[in-house]
Amino acid sequence: xxxxxxxxxxxxxxxxxxxxxxxxxxxxxxxxxxxxxxxxxxxxxxxxxxxxxxxxxxxxxxxxxxxxxxxxxxxxxxxxxxxxxxxxxxxxxxxxxxxxxxxxxxxxxxxxxxxxxxxxxxxxxxxxxxxxxxxxxxxxxxxxxxxxxxxxxxxxxxxxxxxxxxxxxxxxxxxxxxxxxxxxxxxxxxxxxxxxxxxxxxxxxxxxxxxxxxxxxxxxxxxxxxxxxxxxxxxxxxxxxxxxxxxxxxxxxxxxxxxxxxxxxxxxxxxxxxxxxxxxxxxxxxxxxxxxxxxxxxxxxxxxxxxxxxxxxxxxxxxxxxxxxxxxxxxxxxxxxxxxxxxxxxxxxxxxxxxxxxxxxxxxxxxxxxxxxxxxxxxxxxxxxxxxxxx
Amino acid sequence: xxxxxxxxxxxxxxxxxxxxxxxxxxxxxxxxxxxxxxxxxxxxxxxxxxxxxxxxxxxxxxxxxxxxxxxxxxxxxxxxxxxxxxxxxxxxxxxxxxxxxxx
Amino acid sequence: xxxxxxxxxxxxxxxxxxxxxxxxxxxxxxxxxxxxxxxxxxxxxxxxxxxxxxxxxxxxxxxxxxxxxxxxxxxxxxxxxxxxxxxxxxxxxxxxxxxxxxxxxxxxxxxxxxxxxxxxxxxxxxxxxxxxxxxxxxxxxxxxxxxxxxxxxxxxxxxxxxxxxx
Numbered sequence: 324x325x326x327x328x329x330x331x332x333x334x335x336x337x338x339x340x341x342x343x344x345x346x347x348x349x350x351x352x353x354x355x356x357x358x359x360x361x362x363x364x365x366x367x368x369x370x371x372x373x374x375x376x377x378x379x380x381x382x383x384x385x386x387x388x389x390x391x392x393x394x395x396x397x398x399x400x401x402x403x404x405x406x407x408x409x410x411x412x413x414x415x416x417x418x419x420x421x422x423x424x425x426x427x428x429x430x431x432x433x434x435x436x437x438x439x440x441x442x443x444x445x446x447x448x449x450x451x452x453x454x455x456x457x458x459x460x461x462x463x464x465x466x467x468x469x470x471x472x473x474x475x476x477x478x479x480x481x482x483x484x485x486x487x488x489x490x491x492x493x494x495x496x497x498x499x500x501x502x503x504x505x506x507x508x509x510x511x512x513x514x515x516x517x518x519x520x521x522x523x524x525x526x527x528x529x530x531x532x533x534x535x536x537x538x539x540x541x542x543x544x545x546x547x548x549x550x551x552x553x554x555x556x557x558x559x560x561x562x563x564x565x566x567x568x569x570x571x572x573x574x575x576x577x578x579x580x581x582x583x584x585x586x587x588x589x590x591x592x593x594x595x596x597x598x599x600x601x602x603x604x605x606x607x608x609x610x611x612x613x614x615x616x617x618x619x620x621x622x623x624x625x626x627x628x629x630x631x632x633x634x635x636x637x638x639x640x641x642x643x644x645x646x647x648x649x650x651x652x653x654x655x656x657x658x659x660x661x662x663x664x665x666x667x668x669x670x671x672x673x674x675x676x677x678x679x680x681x682x683x684x685x686x687x688x689x690x691x692x693x694x695x696x697x698x699x700x701x702x703x704x705x706x707x708x709x710x711x712x713x714x
Numbered sequence: 715x716x717x718x719x720x721x722x723x724x725x726x727x728x729x730x731x732x733x734x735x736x737x738x739x740x741x742x743x744x745x746x747x748x749x750x751x752x753x754x755x756x757x758x759x760x761x762x763x764x765x766x767x768x769x770x771x772x773x774x775x776x777x778x779x780x781x782x783x784x785x786x787x788x789x790x791x792x793x794x795x796x797x798x799x800x801x802x803x804x805x806x807x808x809x810x811x812x813x814x815x816x817x
Numbered sequence: 818x819x820x821x822x823x824x825x826x827x828x829x830x831x832x833x834x835x836x837x838x839x840x841x842x843x844x845x846x847x848x849x850x851x852x853x854x855x856x857x858x859x860x861x862x863x864x865x866x867x868x869x870x871x872x873x874x875x876x877x878x879x880x881x882x883x884x885x886x887x888x889x890x891x892x893x894x895x896x897x898x899x900x901x902x903x904x905x906x907x908x909x910x911x912x913x914x915x916x917x918x919x920x921x922x923x924x925x926x927x928x929x930x931x932x933x934x935x936x937x938x939x940x941x942x943x944x945x946x947x948x949x950x951x952x953x954x955x956x957x958x959x960x961x962x963x964x965x966x967x968x969x970x971x972x973x974x975x976x977x978x979x980x981x982x983x
Contacts, residue, residue, distance in 0.1 A: 418844075421844075421847065451866070452866070452941055452942055453866055453867055453870055453942050456867070456870045456871070456874070456942075457870050459874060460870045460871075460873040460874040460877075460878070461873075462878075463873065463874050463877060463878025463879070464873065464877055464878065466878065466882060467850060467877060467878075467881060467882060470882065470885055471847065474843060474885075474889075474894070482889075486886075486889075489882060489886075493879070493882065496878075512942070512943075513942050715928070716928065716931065716933060717822070718931055718932065718933075719924055719925065719928055719931065720822060720826070721859070721863070722924040723921060723924055723925075724826045724829065724830065724859075726917055726920035726921055726924060727830055727833075727917065728829065728830065728833050728852070729916070729917075729920065730913045730914065730916050730917035730920070731830070731833040731834055731836075731837055731913070732833065732837070733909075733912065733913040733916055734837060734909060734910055734912075734913035734914075735836065735837030737906075737908075737909030737910075737912060737913065738837075738902050738903055738906040738909035738910060739837065739901060739902060739903065740897075740900075740901055740902065740903045741842055741893060741897070741901070743842060743884065743887055743888055743891065743893060744837065744842065744845060744901075746884070747836055747837070747845060747846065747849050747884065748837060750849065750876075750880065750884075751833050751836065751837075751849070751852065754852070754853065754856050754876070757856070757868075757872075758856060758859055758860075761859075761860055761863050761865045761868055762863060763932075764863075764865070765863040765864060765865065765935075765937075765938070766931075766932050766933070766935060767932050767935075768932060768935075770935065770938035770940075771938060771944075773940065773944065773945065773948045776865055776867065776868055776940065776945070777945075777948060777949070777953050777956075779865070779868050780867070780868060780871055781953075781956055781960055783868075783871055783872060783875050783876070784875070784960050784963075784964065785960065785963065786876075786880070787875050787876075787879060787880055787964075788963055788964050788967035788968075789967070790880050790883060790884070791883060791967055791968070791971040792967050792970055792971050792974065794883055794884065794886075794887040794971075795970070795971040795972075795974040795975035796974055796975075797887055797891060798887055798890050798891060798975045799974055799975055801890070801891040801892070802977075807891050807893060809903065810903050810904060
């Protein structure tokens, strides 16, 4: 019974495949998986928009949408209808083809990233040997679509927002990759299913998740910072800050194309927090061994929604970072910390099991964080800014 | 026509298109785009020969292609830095107008 | 030869042609990205998954964006007034056509000597890692030095001088 609940989607897929002739079965299996992902994640997106607006509202001491359904739950339906029937305005001198293709490229690249996430036991769409590399390759393609959107609008503010967004995304891509590298080193594989299986063991009831190790905690912190910057979420949302740049690179988009950008941004948030739960929070494995009877997909999705909730919380609480502070932070603070983390991971691996490695690794990481943090905060240059690269 | 011949013909086409672009366009950045196309065509040749060659388990072709990708990225970075600095000096990227050594 | 090969070949060659023929420089850079994507699909078809994903990550994720930034920093995004081809474009075209003729002749006439179909190799990332740390460790270290030198060099070359030609 527990086994059935855990594998219920896999069993459903096999049953539906069995209804078709043998020649079509592999294709049908993949198509069913794709249909499941394409239906589930936009539905989660709809739920998250109302979750976010109510959550932000409560943090800001107001109520949020409460007209459309009970507690405003049907608000996404209203938003969807609005974006579908709104007039699609394209500026006269905008570059037609590029303007049209930019949201498409974004959504396609983001959906491809979901193909390698293991959402439960045996529930990964494509079990690739180099799954993590594929995920980051798809993430790199989204940056190009942001640039295309900003440039094709022929609008100063869009271009400025797009340049800022692309500079931010490429700066934070390096800490993102380096944080994941420590996990790959310890798990010994780039395949996401093997990374989850390496974390699926328990000692005295406590799980072997990588976040409960010193290098894992430091890695998760830098991963979380890099993720927030990659998806242009607050406090790193200067590229789309409403008070600065109208709407940044998607200023000139209206109607359904804007909805596609919105969808792409939230789906990117889902996929990258799904990757974070896979790498650091144990993927689909349960927190305690006595909770193993709960289906694995429930754990994956609850951990992912927990990360989304933390994103929403950060958006409501922290002020926005200025562009040069953001880039400074990436190159001078987060990147050295990820390098220190890599070295600490190597030390962890080669010190062998025991209490020594816990003490040494934690000591090195605390000294590094505190040292770099204090050094960064002490200098506080509040004088006039020096521009090295602008004309 | 074997598959390998097909890949080699496509690589030759890409190489000559890149060469034509590097030789005929005025903008310096398009010359760099042509060079990137030529490097990619060479990578395709390497991987095609690795796949259909006698010892694919030795990974020679794949390693060569990966190193070539890394070196091409480094060369693109330096080349584009040079183009940016030239533009700052001469206020143009038109190669037909940069035909003197006097700076 | 299956339809997938012809489709990807058409996409790649079309992207390459557009990259050298279009007038607007940013359109050329975006067509180049299409050519890169087509090449990544070729690598995936040739069972070189690591090379394919590395191609997407490095070329589309970094080199294409670099080219686009350079175009914008050199005011290349306006359509140029005169012709985009240089004065002696015919000579360049003739040379490129000659190169293609020689290469094509060489490939088609050596079809009997070239290796034929072999079984698809299964390459795991573990094998690539072992090769990089074992047999190819010297090229790896040299490429690391090269990339460091290129990083520092590109920053210094493009740096704005404070005194000098201002």
